[in-house]
Amino acid sequence: MSLIVEMRRLGELDWRELDVKEAGSWPWSLQLLLCLLVLGVMFFGMHWYLAASAKEQLDQVRAEESRLILDYRSKTAQAASLEAMREQMSVLDASMETLREMLPTGSEVPSLLDSISEAAIDHQLAIDFLRLRSQVEKDHYTERPFDIQVRGDYHRIGAFLADVASMPRIVTLHDLTLTPEENGQRLRLSMQARTYSYRQQGRGES
Structure with missing residues (x-):
């Protein structure tokens, strides 16, 4: 009840007359x-x-x-994956070492030019000149360009180019120009070849 x-009482309460003092x-x-x-x-x-x-x-x-x-x-x-990465690094290091061994040192460049001259003579080509240019320093290697001009028949020149490209030391061939001589029996080959030497930072050339 x-x-x-x-x-x-709540229903009958007049909310407007409520006074906090009389709470x-x-x-x-x-x-x-x-x-x-x-x-x-x-x-x-x-x-x-x-x-x-x-x-x-x-x-x-x-x-x-x-x-x-x-x-x-x-x-x-x-x-x-650390072990697999180490194996990959080992393979890459071995490949890099193999490539470095294919790059001639500065002292080996003259013997490389001699080998190219001997290849031209072996294929009975006349050598007009074999001239070494100034080396070009790159970030991790030294580029050693040289100009070659030889004369001979088509097949002998082709065999000579194959010998140069397959040498133990890396040699790349650029700007090949093949022109016939006046008699039409022989061709003149002019090109630029480049070999490279690896550079170690702070140690000079290898």
């Missing part, structure tokens, strides 16, 4: 609602004051956790 009476005489149900409202506001304020910063820190920790997990997975994958 008291609950029905309280509900009736003690308000219906107990109204007082209870106000207490709950005050407690709710206090709880919300405490939560905002105490938990907001903690929630922000929690979000930062979670973000850091995600980053660390990704970093861990990346490093785990790298560690799993």
Whole structure:
């Protein structure tokens, strides 16, 4: 019955005449609602004051956790492939060493030119000139160009070019020009050849 009476009192209450100074005489149900409202506001304020910063820190920790997990997975994958990468590096180092051995040192360039001259003579070609140009410094190697001009028939010139290209030391051929001589029986070959020397940083040429 008291609950029905309280509900009736709330229904008959003139909210405009309520005075905070007389809060003690308000219906107990109204007082209870106000207490709950005050407690709710206090709880919300405490939560905002105490938990907001903690929630922000929690979000930062979670973000850091995600980053660390990704970093861990990346490093785990790298560690799993480390042995294969080492094997690949070993193969590449061996290939690089083989290529370096095919590059003449500065002191070996004259003997390389002699080998080219001997190849021309072996194929019965007349040598007009075999002239070394100034070397060109690159980032990791030195380029050593030289001009060649020989005369002979087509097949002998072709065999000579094949011999030069297959020499133990790397020689590349550029700007080939093949022109007939006046009698039409022989051809003149003019070209630039290049060989290379490996440069180690801080150690000069190999």
